[in-house]
Amino acid sequence: EAGVAQSPRYKIIEKRQSVAFWCNPISGHATLYWYQQILGQGPKLLIQFQNNGVVDDSQLPKDRFSAERLKGVDSTLKIQPAKLEDSAVYLCASSAGGGETQYFGPGTRLLVL
Amino acid sequence: KNEVEQSPQNLTAQEGEFITINCSYSVGISALHWLQQHPGGGIVSLFMLSSGKKKHGRLIATINIQEKHSSLHITASHPRDSAVYICAAFFVNDMRFGAGTRLTVKP
Numbered sequence: 001e002a003g004v005a006q007s008p009r010y011k012i013i014e015k016r017q018s019v020a021f022w023c024n025p026i027s028g029h030a031t032l033y034w035y036q037q038i039l040g041q042g043p044k045l046l047i048q049f050q051n052n053g054v055v056d057d058s059q060l061p062k063d064r065f066s067a068e069r070l071k072g073v074d075s076t077l078k079i080q081p082a083k084l085e086d087s088a089v090y091l092c093a094s095s096a097g098g099g100e101t102q103y104f105g106p107g108t109r110l111l112v113l
Numbered sequence: 114k115n116e117v118e119q120s121p122q123n124l125t126a127q128e129g130e131f132i133t134i135n136c137s138y139s140v141g142i143s144a145l146h147w148l149q150q151h152p153g154g155g156i157v158s159l160f161m162l163s164s165g166k167k168k169h170g171r172l173i174a175t176i177n178i179q180e181k182h183s184s185l186h187i188t189a190s191h192p193r194d195s196a197v198y199i200c201a202a203f204f205v206n207d208m209r210f211g212a213g214t215r216l217t218v219k220p
Binding site for chain 2: 089109111113
C-alpha cells in the first residue's frame with residue numbers, strides 16, 4: 001500500500017515570498033492533518049480535515065496560512081507571505097478516521113531566509 | 114539514508130573562548146549550509162560550503178568531504194554570538210537539518 005506522499009521534499013525561499021506544499025494521503029483515508037515541526041520541538045497541528053471539511057484549524061495562522069482539500073483527497077498548504085519563523089518541517093498525515101492511527105508523509109523542509 | 118548529526122546539542126562558554134560546533138552527514142552531499150537562529154526566530158545564513166574553508170570575521174567554517182564532516186568555529190566568542198546554530202546538508206533531491214546547537218556565551 002502506498003504511503004502518504006508529499007512534495008516538494010524541500011524548499012528555500014526569501015521572506016515575503018509565497019510557497020505551497022502538496023499532500024496525497026493514503027487511498028481511502030478520510031482524515032488529513034497538516035503539522036508544523038520547528039527544529040527541536042514536537043509537531044504542532046495546523047489543520048485537520050475530515051473529507052473536504054475542516055475539523056480543527058485553531059492553531060493555523062490564518063493571516064498568512066491557508067489550506068484546502070477541495071475533493072476530499074489531495075490537500076495543499078500555502079504560506080503567503082512567508083516569515084523567517086516559518087522555517088520548519090511541514091508534515092502531512094492521514095488516517096482512516098479521526099482518532100485512528102495516523103500515517104505520516106516524509107515532510108517538506110522549508111527554509112525562509 | 115540521508116542523515117545529519119550535529120554536536121554538541123548545548124554549549125556554554127565564557128566570553129573570549131574558541132567555539133567549535135560539529136556536523137556529520139551520512140552520504141555524499143552537494144553543499145552544506147551553516148545557519149544562525151537568534152531568539153525571536155530569525156534565521157541568518159552564515160556560510161554555504163561545498164569544499165575547503167570559508168572565513169567571515171570571527172566565524173570560520175570548514176568541510177572535509179572524505180570524512181563527511183563540517184565544523185563551525187567562532188574565535189574570541191562574545192555574548193552576542195549566543196544563538197542556535199544549525200547545519201543543513203543538501204543531498205540529491207533532499208535537504209536535512211541538524212538538530213541545532215544552542216550556544217550561550219557568558220560575559
